[in-house]
Amino acid sequence: MPELPELNPVVHGKLRLALLSLLSGVDEAEFTWLRAKTGATDGNLGAQLMKLEEAGYVSVEKKFVLRKPQTLYRMTEAGRAALTEYVTALKRLLGTAL
Amino acid sequence: MSGETDSLELSERLNMIEAMIAEGRGRYESWGWMFVLWGVAYYVAFFWAAWTRFAYAWPITMIAAALLTMVGKWRRGNQPSTTMGRAIGATWCAMGISMFILLDALGFSGHLEDVRIFVAAAAAMIGTANAACSMMLKWKAEFACALVWWTATVIASFGSAHAAIGAFLVAIFLCQIVFGIYAMILEWRRRVRGVAHA
Numbered sequence: 001m002p003e004l005p006e007l008n009p010v011v012h013g014k015l016r017l018a019l020l021s022l023l024s025g026v027d028e029a030e031f032t033w034l035r036a037k038t039g040a041t042d043g044n045l046g047a048q049l050m051k052l053e054e055a056g057y058v059s060v061e062k063k064f065v066l067r068k069p070q071t072l073y074r075m076t077e078a079g080r081a082a083l084t085e086y087v088t089a090l091k092r093l094l095g096t097a098l
Numbered sequence: 099m100s101g102e103t104d105s106l107e108l109s110e111r112l113n114m115i116e117a118m119i120a121e122g123r124g125r126y127e128s129w130g131w132m133f134v135l136w137g138v139a140y141y142v143a144f145f146w147a148a149w150t151r152f153a154y155a156w157p158i159t160m161i162a163a164a165l166l167t168m169v170g171k172w173r174r175g176n177q178p179s180t181t182m183g184r185a186i187g188a189t190w191c192a193m194g195i196s197m198f199i200l201l202d203a204l205g206f207s208g209h210l211e212d213v214r215i216f217v218a219a220a221a222a223m224i225g226t227a228n229a230a231c232s233m234m235l236k237w238k239a240e241f242a243c244a245l246v247w248w249t250a251t252v253i254a255s256f257g258s259a260h261a262a263i264g265a266f267l268v269a270i271f272l273c274q275i276v277f278g279i280y281a282m283i284l285e286w287r288r289r290v291r292g293v294a295h296a
Contacts, residue, residue, distance in 0.1 A: 014111070014114075017111060017114065017115065018114060018118050021114070021115045021116075021117075021118030021119050022118045022119070024119055025118075025119045025120070025180060026179065026180050027179050027180060027181070028179075037118070083115075087112070087115060090108055090111060090112055091112070093105075093108055094105060094108050094109060094112065
């Protein structure tokens, strides 16, 4: 079986992978929605989203709606490509293992 | 970690990706309450208009139902939008506006004296919206609703006024009330199963 390091380490993180998967199905998502869907803590979620942002896989927009701060996350083209490559690699690895 | 454990973990990740993508896309059945709401609204408007002959029964009830839909949507909170969600929302919104304009125009111009015209037009438009959404979602149950509505259109066109009214009331019951409750049950089952936590 090929070694796991072939998988993109930024995408491979379980929470980061969940976040990219969630964002792939929507136009944009609020921080609170991502927190509800993943069940992650604020701190952990913020840290993982920052890593994805640093990698260029998600973009962030902060704004105020009715005087309340709102943080919106969107998947970038690079993020979509990274997730697609990750899934392809994952299937290839599984195919090898079976 | 053994190769077997590795492949198990990788399979779990693949399953998680699928679950999260589906979660992100949302579920149409979570709008089951809206089908029930509009079904009740159709009944209220129909019997209100039939018993009191009040000309504004339909417009008032439809506007009230539209406002309740907006309140319900607002209460659902920060659901992210998707292309599919917008397409489905646009289909129903366009159908609602068309029906509102057509039936009000026919009604206030005095050309809607025959209840069969009303039923045929309304059922055909609701059937179109159901069919379009069922094709987008590949949901056979909703396509069955479209067939029921189209059947009501045919009955209204060829049958008596009583047959048209009967077909309309049955279509509302099956395609709004029963289908809405069915969608709500699907949503409830999904919630019970729980969200896969990352």
